[in-house]
Amino acid sequence: MTAFLLLTTLAVIVINGWSLWDAWQHRLKEKEDDARNLSVSLARQAEDTFLQVDISLGEVVRHLRQNGLEYAATPAFTRQLQEQQAKLTQLHSLSVFDADGNRVATSGRYIPAKFSNADREYFIWHRTHTDANVHISHVIYSRSTADLFIPVTVRLDDSAGNFAGIVLAAVKVDYFKHFYSYYTLGERDELGLILTDTSILYMRPFPDTFIDRRLTASPLFKTPQKASNSGNDTWRSSLDGVNRIFGHARFGRYPLIVLVGYDRDRLRSEWLSANLTAVVLNLVLLAVIIGMGLIVLRQVRTSVRNQLELTQTKDELTTINRTLQSLALVDGLTGLANRRHFDALLDQGLERSRKSGEPISLIMMDIDFFKHYNDTYGHVAGDMCLKKVGGLLSNVTHRHTDLVARYGGEEFAIILPFTNAADAKKIADGAVRAIREAGMVHGATALPNKVVTISAGCCTIIADGHEGEATQFRERADAMLYEAKHRGRNRAMAAG
Template structure:
């Protein structure tokens, strides 16, 4: 009986080895497909997270830049108002005051101009070259607002076009009052929109990536790369104001722009001291395109390797190892950026010239120490110092020598203040401050007198001083209180110390005056 062996021999798929290979092949293809989908998804999620972090870090950085820019203008404006408060509004019409305005404008790149208007909106003084004889700004929004509001704080308004130069400027204004508290005019500083335009242009971004500076009332002050027609546009319908800022003052999120409808990954940060918000947005379509371009080769190679089963294992292993290595490197880079960011945040709390705490750190520490006082029931004292006739010192010896003088005075203050947890800060210009925790009036007086005497003993020459010693001297004012937890205690303590300082200067300078 003839038998065909082929009739009984198992085919490749029916054999155990064939089934095993078919199963292994199917399992391998399935695993490769699943692994690749998972890897690509993880890569996209990681890329998305990195871009969100980039956007958030950029917005925080720009927020700090904007806050510093407006803080400098705020301090300059406050100094002008303080001089007018001390000397009267008529002082604004003097050549000395006009020269001071011009000098202050020259110090700040972002400053377009400084102006003083009387109660009728008439120009009294300006840092510009001329004062219009019949010029009036009574119709300006900021002027109307201050005339109808008693708020003495600085106000940042919508962008306007300067009547003197035609430039787009951001008005930063403050109300002026007469001795009876009635409206006496407005002090105005204008910030150049071009300052932010130029600064934001330093960043290399995509064509549809945006950087924006926005008022908290939703009005655009400047946004790159949109034309100037976008300035003063309201973003009230943007998710930034309808949703995002209601949950966090800084962070990152994805939404469609209310200006052009483009979906972007945004970082956002609200300024602490001023009603401003900074946003940085990366075009989501461009992010996808870049990510796809960076990953398309891997996708094609994996599709080819699905056919080339013999090399698939090694290739996948190499890809996994490569991805792990890349992820580790990205994690290290992220950690390094985080460390750098923390370092920058620390530097932002130190005055670059004197090495003392700056105004931002001073305000934060004063709030903390007042909270401790509320819990412990112990007093807190604040001493305010001012270098006597420091403007004359700068005029006589130059600003470089003035900086050296500030450094020497700051060193003396640190050396003479051996008080536990005391905070020695540069308050602004030639003004310094010392916060003394757990100390009352007697302690504050002792430290203040010690500092004033130490600066006098240093015998720093000052030939144009108005005092007979002809050396650099300090005037000091101090005040103390025990915190009851009221929100205005920090302001009240500073006002009392500043008033005491004012009395010390009025009583002849080079002395200490206390006020509680």
């Protein structure tokens, strides 16, 4: 009995220790996912912020190219700058500088008498580079208002192609401070925006003195994190030495990174606090088991056995439910959404279009001469072809609202909410091009390039909710698919 009680004590300690450790690992995994998801979400928001500024800069450059650089000194152009700034809350100001760095126009209210930006890093960069894309620089103080802002600039050229100045959009650092303040984080949790050259544009919760500090030693800029667009890992911050769980996301268009970090020590403290009661209760239970000995041994063994069976049954049911859910919504071969998921999302998209008045687009696709491919290479190779095509199509869209699905057999479909006909046609053309350029050999095709290709049909509507609308929508897209096949395949056609 003594040996049995010792073994019981050891078993209780080991089981509860393992349960606590497993709960801690689950907590860490949960926070790693939270950090990555939050960084990706904030990266999309920040990219939209800079894209709006990019578009505004393009509008300013277009006006100057149409009317000449001397148009920048007119009151009408100043009013245009002020109207452009008023549309974007993130803008501190819009300004135009000539080839000598002198400000010739601005949307700001205060203009110093003697003002030259020829010594600014972004001005020197544009003077020595002919790149026509926007340039995002380190955070600087405004010489007119002393506010912190992120310079977003574009080069101006004269009619001969020589450097004629720059257009500057000053993006307020306070805009990101205000936006990031909405998120409830711990005192030592990090949330920041970084340039890919490792310099900080803004980092919560650190003061402004940390802005422009470089993170060269951070693992974020080392392999493998450096090569990935998004991810998560744990490392000790080079700013304050705090060990954090980090999530990061890189921009597709701009040289920027969003970094989210959760204080690992705080998470451990919260986990311990949450499990302290369970630990104490288990110790009391252990003392009772030892004290009662033979009297309660049988009941304890029965209770433990029932509890283990219940846990196993619960785990089995959870696994079964997850498997059933996956089978219900995911195509087993390609990993894309299946027909059932497609039908549900199409109905939801049409309902959303009806309520919002926004367009919704549908692309139906079909692998050209797939039956010949199966007959030539066999069904196993055909399945591999379908799987690869599905993988390529899943990378054609990047919005979380879009859905790529296997419609059936060799047919695929893409649902594009809030997408007009022109953009849908571009995506369809991109899908056709992606499959063709993958270069999968198809010796049995009737097309001259002898590679696997697809045909696609697009349709765009604004839903009105009439009966059978989803069926008609699919039929119109399908009709365009067959029109593409009729015209020679390996192309996309859109409804007129």
